[in-house]
Amino acid sequence: MSLRIKIATLIVLLMLVGIPAGYVALTFRPRAPLEFHLESMDPAAADYPLDGYRPIEVRVKNSSPASIIFHSAELEAPGMSLGRMGFGAGSILAQDLRLGRYRSFPPRQLIIPAYKDVLVSGAVTTEAVDIAREGGLVVRYHFDSRTYEVYSLRWFWMVQHFPELTKRFLPTPKSQSEMTHLQAGEAGSTSR
Numbered sequence: 760m761s762l763r764i765k766i767a768t769l770i771v772l773l774m775l776v777g778i779p780a781g782y783v784a785l786t787f788r789p790r791a792p793l794e795f796h797l798e799s800m801d802p803a804a805a806d807y808p809l810d811g812y813r814p815i816e817v818r819v820k821n822s823s824p825a826s827i828i829f830h831s832a833e834l835e836a837p838g839m840s841l842g843r844m845g846f847g848a849g850s851i852l853a854q855d856l857r858l859g860r861y862r863s864f865p866p867r868q869l870i871i872p873a874y875k876d877v878l879v880s881g882a883v884t885t886e887a888v889d890i891a892r893e894g895g896l897v898v899r900y901h902f903d904s905r906t907y908e909v910y911s912l913r914w915f916w917m918v919q920h921f922p923e924l925t926k927r928f929l930p931t932p933k934s935q936s937e938m939t940h941l942q943a944g945e946a947g948s949t950s951r
Contacts, residue, residue: 786825786906788935793827793871794820795851795898796942797891798878812882815891817851817941820876825904829853829869830934832900834883834941836890848896849883870905894943901936 798816821827832851853869871877883891890896903911911932917925 783906786823786904787910788907789823789825789827789904791937791939792821792823792825792904793829793900793902793937793939794822794942795832795900795939796820797894800883800888800891809882811885812849813885813888815849815851815881815883817879817881818876819851819871819879821871821873823904824873825906826873827871828903828905828908829871829879830901830903832881832898834881834887834891835897835899836887836895837897848887848890849881851879851881851898851900853879891941892943894940896941897938898941899936899938901934903934907932907935 796818798818800815801813819829831853833847834849834851835847869877869879883896887896914925914929914932917929
């Protein structure tokens with residue numbers, strides 16, 4: 760085989776390995792992929808089923824190149840203690856409102872494609888309504904990338920079939936958590 764054919768074959772093989780490896784590197788554990796924007800809040804919702812809470816709608820935008828699996832989010836306000844339900848200032852449900860409100864309970868995970876956004880529901884305590892309007896709430900959210908979910912599923916399969924080898928050489932998968940502010944724009948400052 761000539762030297763040119765060997766070099767061409769090597770280049771093709773490197774590309775076939777490099778492209779998927781680059782994709783995995785970009786999408787495996789993205790940092791701070793989600794942004795949260797308060798779209799609407801009804802501070803006087805008398806028919807809301809949770810006493811002491813008010814319904815909100817939040818736009819969640821995925822700003823990463825990876826599809827993100829959004830699990831849940833808690834809302835926190837500086838100096839506010841935990842509420843009755845274990846959340847500081849409220850929570851955001853992993854439920855796409857385009858599919859209908861409260862379609863499944865408890866809410867499951869929600870897949871947000873790369874560079875897309877979804878409208879989700881949530882609840883904020885009556886004490887935190889004004890803080891939410893001013894953009895003072897912090898969102899602590901839990902998520903995984905689709906690439907990391909594939910790793911997690913393979914890891915659990917490996918543990919079932921090769922427990923000692925898997926636990927010794929592969930790290931245990933854990934969901935990521937990040938914190939960001941709940942942005943309140945013009946929609947967040949007015950009730951509907």
